[in-house]
Amino acid sequence: MMIKSINKICIVIFVMSGVITGVTTAHAETKVSLKQPPHSLEQWYKPANKRQVWLHTMFKLRREMQAVRENAENGDKAATLKWIKRLDKHYNKIADMVPEWEKEIKPRLIEELEMFAEKGDTYRLKKTLKMIKRTCDDCHTVYQPLVTATYRSPYYDDIKLKGQDGTIHSFEDNMEQLSRSVNRTLIALDDGHIDIAIQSTKKLGEQLRTLGDSCSGCHKDDAYPQERILGNATQQRLQKLQTKISAGKVKDSQDLMGEIAVTVCARCHNTHKIVSDLRNVLLPVE
Template identity: 25%
Template sequence: MKKMKLGLIALLFFFFSPLPAFSSDFVVAPPPKSMDKYYADSGRISEWIAQMRKLSTAFSAIFVSLDKENWVLAEKYSAKFIDSYKKASEMIPEWKEEFDLKAANELKESILAKDMKKLGRASETLGKTCSHCHSKNNTSVWARYHWPSTDSIKVLDPIDEKELPYDVFMEKLSDSLKRISVNFEQEDFQQAWRSLDVFKKRITSLRSVCSKCHVDEWTKGSTSVKEFFVGNDILGVLQEIKKDFATGEPSEKNFRKNIDYINKRSCKTCHLVHQPVAAIQQAWQQKN
């Protein structure tokens, strides 16, 4: 029985492997339009996700039951798994071929017959089909449905007093930051001070953008998502630069240290998180 347990655990790890294997010609293609209806209500868990959870929970329960040598429960959960698996196979017509209903039925039959070899074969087949579908489609589903496009985001520019498209505002924000360094290098500290004020106003305005995607996170807990990239630490560093400017002889070492902190802690980290998906979305738009 020990060997049986080890084998079942191995199969579970195979099925739920968090590191899918990608082919050398892997392409992030847009998910089928038929999936849109399952993500129509952004305030609720997607019906597709809910179905996937039912499916995976039932599959796990089969092996947990078998690990306890409870074949009756294993049979019960295999029936639930087949029902969930069949329903999922019908939800996205374009993905119907990704599901192996024959293997799902063989899984149940092997449990009824208490045939461990047949159970192993059926489980391995199901594991491969699931892993293939996940590695092929997960990234595209995340990019379309879990990352709102910045095309719909507008930001109020506190300097121009106009509502601007997100990409236009970000260009202005970047220009504001660069002007601080350029004026500092030219020892035009008065103009560097003015540029600092402009940048501070714009990056403060940027904080409002977080809530346009992170609606739930914005209202829960004491730490807001805005603290990750445009938090009080960034505003504090800007204040340090301003105080140094006020001396009339600002330290270049301190200035570089503070500007580097902003570049790495705010700009770079935010871009690393958000730009890859934005690039995928833009590539899809250009193909349409």
């Protein structure tokens, strides 16, 4: 996949609950400069790497900084020094993994952190921790949105789905077919066309099963994500929907369609579509 080179993107964003939107308000408006992350970062993310090495390094850093602070506050010098040693290893590992970011970190702060821990100077230790955290936050502000969009969201154009009849569909085509089946069912219920509603819900079930078969492409050796959205609970709702429609219970059928829209469509979109849309805007393909 070829991605256009982005040297610098300046956008006005409103950050709420980790979601970046183009909406501006009178209450909160922040201008953030987003830079393209170094190409060397890619090797530490799936699928280039078998593990999410970069993410796990970030998780360790956060845990280590918290451990240093809490142990220092509790007066446990040995534990504080133990966690500083681990922090030193993983903080300096950033420059080893991504040489372009060597200037973004300040190793001398770790040395000062250890010195204050040895002296039992908790006040200065905590101030130094804040300075270390600031180096992390500064980098995250500039790079994290684009890194998330690039390396933590699938590129759906690469995903092909095999229908129940054996035909191959693009992911986009499957989404369009799902939308048509949902709306065809609701239209048929509203118009009193029970036979059409029954047929469209059967088609909807087939399309959801086709969609579910693609989950393992990313969620390898983990059936839970598919089960949570497209598992037994969803199959039971679809069966119940067929029963309600066959019995002519239009209002109950409409309510069930609403439940399916929330537990399947919205739940999946909230997890996958938001970051995918962000990626498509920031990283359009050639």
